[in-house]
């Protein structure tokens with residue numbers, strides 16, 4: 001059986017957001033620690049990224065925006081559009097690698113060289129809008145990978161799950177008129193957390209499902225939302241590929257949000273996603289890192305997440 005893949009590049013550490021930014025390279029060092037201390041790195045197939053084709057990025061972002069981002073880096077600007085979207089001169093090329101890496105990973109799953117995969121990339125992507133950087137995100141990695149599956153691999157039905165604690169506004173807005181893409185997001189309630197979208201009433205053309213959780217919600221509330229809504233919705237949709245934006249920021253230790261998930265719950269959610277993919281679409285599942293800002297939680301949740309993807313693999 002093909003093994004679980006991990007997309008890895010030290011280049012993702014070079015996206016320098018400054019000394020006091022929560023979305024910092026130490027997060028990926030914590031991911032690496034979780035993978036090496038547990039021996040999981042050695043049990044997976046390691047994939048290297050390649051820069052994304054900008055023609056593909058143009059399916060998700062406006063040309064003017066792509067040029068603004070490139071020029072801002074060239075000119076040595078310290079942020080793009082909002083102060084929290086910090087950049088360094090290398091950020092554009094690293095964002096090209098992050099998006100291209102996720103594309104290369106979905107290709108490897110399609111080719112059958114890996115079974116499923118985990119992509120701990122920086123910068124993250126799910127807040128990035130068509131014409132705007134937002135919430136530490138510049139290129140919407142998961143939307144770009146979904147567009148690639150559709151354009152180059154001729155897949156029709158794609159499900160995108162998002163269990164970062166923040167609503168995936170950029171991904172929802174890109175796909176909300178597309179009945180062939182299902183977007184299901186579980187996140188802290190928009191009245192209480194950035195970006196202020198992701199209400200239950202936002203349903204797209206019937207293809208968007210938002211599951212906002214009250215501050216203080218934990219494993220029980222998440223399990224109930226998965227079992228009553230998320231799992232049956234994905235099952236009924238019958239996707240040909242499952243992409244998952246995941247963050248480790250619903251963890252109780254996370255400093256940016258107020259949910260109370262335990263580390264074990266991250267393994268549970270990844271296991272349910274793997275089971276869905278195994279049952280519905282030949283195991284095709286690629287998970288892409290978004291947030292998660294407590295380093296100990298990131299290391300522990302990485303281990304739980306990848307163990308669940310590997311499952312019964314020897």
Ligand SMILES: [Zn+2]
Pocket residue numbers: 164165166247249290291292
């Ligand atoms: Zn987040």
